[in-house]
Amino acid sequence: MVALELNDLLAKAGLDPARTLVMRHRPTEPALRRTLPWLAQDRPDVYNAYQSQHGERVEVALRRATHLASFIGNQARTALFVGVYAVAGHRVLTEQQFWKIPQNNDLRALGTRGPANGRDSLWFDLRLAESLAALKGRLVIEWSGIERSWWRWAGRNVLPVRAIHEESQLVPPMPDWQSLVLDWPALQALPARWRQALSHWRGIYYIHDRNTGRGYVGSACGAENLLGRWTAYAASGHGGNRQLRGLDPAGFAFSILQRTSPDLAADEVIALESSWKERLHTRKPHGLNDN
Template sequence: MQLNDLLRAVDVDPKKTLVLRHRPSEASFRKALPLLAGERLDLFEAYQSYQGEQVEQAFNKRRDGWLASFIEYETGKAVFVGIYRVNGATTISPEEFWARPEQSELTALGNPGWREDEGRDTRLLFDLERTEHYEDWRGKLVIGWPLVRIWYRRAYETPLPVIAIREDSVFAGEIPSWDQVDYSWAELKILPTRMKSALEQWRGIYLIWDESDGAAYVGSAYGNANILGRWTGYAATGHGGNKLLRKRDPSRFRFSILQRVSPDMDRDDVIRLEASWKLRLHTRSGFGLNEN
């Protein structure tokens, strides 16, 4: 079975359809994109509504056509995000682009936005209307993608085989081992539901590391919502009420777990472990971010 067979089955004409496989060149944004497709589809669609000049021209020829949207999934594969109707486009300036509120969130996740070296005075903002076609297969439908550095295809010109329909969505995210957790501040806001559930169960000692100068803060999490509760607070404010963190730019913070403990460990024992980590990592010193 080919992707074109699926398109025809829902009256989407392959001759009027562009197939787009997103693969951002920026590593941090490439990591974030599947999370956006799963948790913040509004941001994903804001990102998708702008394209590089080459794809923009291809889009512009299909203002009354369709977009089949995918994200790179392993080598030679792509995973389905959705089918969109292209309802035209609006010309915007750099000032209008940067004034859009979602762009600041995308930039924080690693999307460069409108680069000065593009040499363009205007861009097209496409009106992409998400349809319900194959909605249940979002993050599950996997197609083959040619091993060439081309990120868009005209559907009718390219046979793209259906490789698999997964039981679970790629966008749900994998739960890493607790000692492999490493999130930026911006990523805390788009954690997959599955990861949130794990963090809600995990209690222990965590580290906030400022990558701008290497200063670190050690904290502990116990009780209601455990680590998720603490990190949700940081995601909202950037500082979680901590005086020394207030003075810093949270966009440079990274969050990891130093030690996971038993879910029924007594509060006093967790605090004792926290103090031990502060001592060993010297986070109460002049270069640390713990006041006590």
Template structure:
């Protein structure tokens, strides 16, 4: 079975010349690529803004009537996001592009966006109005197709290719469970877009965590054992940037990275958690003047 068959079933003609263009989004920015599945699941407004500025070449979308949108998560495949009707378009200069709040949030998550080099080379950036259609919406993140090489070519005309259905997953790949706790390494911006499955798991875990400030390579060690455990503490930082910690006030939280040093038993007494926290402070030299712990 081919993706074209799904289009036919829903009344779209996949053989009409230059009518449907298939896009396989695959951000080149590592941080944004990692966060994009969460963005699609938790902040679709950010994804819609990202997709509205497809970059070069824009001529394919200008000619198309519909966009079949996919995300590349692994070589040779693409995960379905949605089918969109192409509407009006407009050109935005560099200043207007970065005035859009969603673009600013995406930049905080690693988005390169509209660079000065692109301004010099191409001029203003084209923005499209894309209307999402009720086309297999329950298969968002579940429908996987084979994407023919070369992968660097991120768009295909549907009438000129073949896109076999690779799988229909039981659960969306965009809301996958979190990795093993030792592998968690989050930026400040990513705290606001964590999938529900990640938030639920972090709320279960007590532990010792590290906040690393990339601007001057200093560290803060903290512990979590109260309401919502690690999630509760990290949401506090996401809210004000410092979580009430004196030495973090006045610092730019956009430079912070959040990792877990040690996961603890959910019934471990608070005094034992604090003892483990102090042990990490000593071993990592996170107290002043070397680190950001005041005590």
């Protein structure tokens, strides 16, 4: 039985492997590496912004390509398919113009550094094609050869198909609430299916500041429950809490101490919150709670 290869799929879709550049994105920035699959699933405009600007060597190659086959390196020596993009052109951007693109500021919050050395760079017009769209998040290929070689021409390489899953692998199921720990950058890129779960959960949450070792206990029983509170932290870093102002939210870790009944009275939720503050000693000066 002949093994199926990426080039077989490209050719069947009417794409020329000789003019298709394949990229396996694996950001060096930790927060961006963790959340890039989420962006590919729920924020395709931000994901596409990530791959629309490159260094000089890649610029030269991408100018010669008709299509880009985009993958994410979420596991060793394999690549998870996101989509095929037509290379419709490019334009020169200054660093100032680069940061005026809204999606690039979303990426900056996740750690991206932008154009190297502040140089003018090319911004590619990459347009998502219908080709192989049904395989998004499902197709896994073997990234043969040198793993750190993250881009290559399809026609010059053999990239065997490892698997075609029934469901998308871009966003894993929501972890059990007792094992859920999210850092601040992750709050800004939460997948839609995780956001939905958090909007139904109310209870007591904990913020650990890794930089100082201190903690903050809060409660969520208002609009959108935990999602509502954590969205406020994602936007401002401090969520309106005085003791959190001035701290670096990049060092915050968010977890859930206790889930409560969705119809538990607000005063009972506040009483539980107070109990957790006592047990974890999070009131100032030892912790980050004012009261």
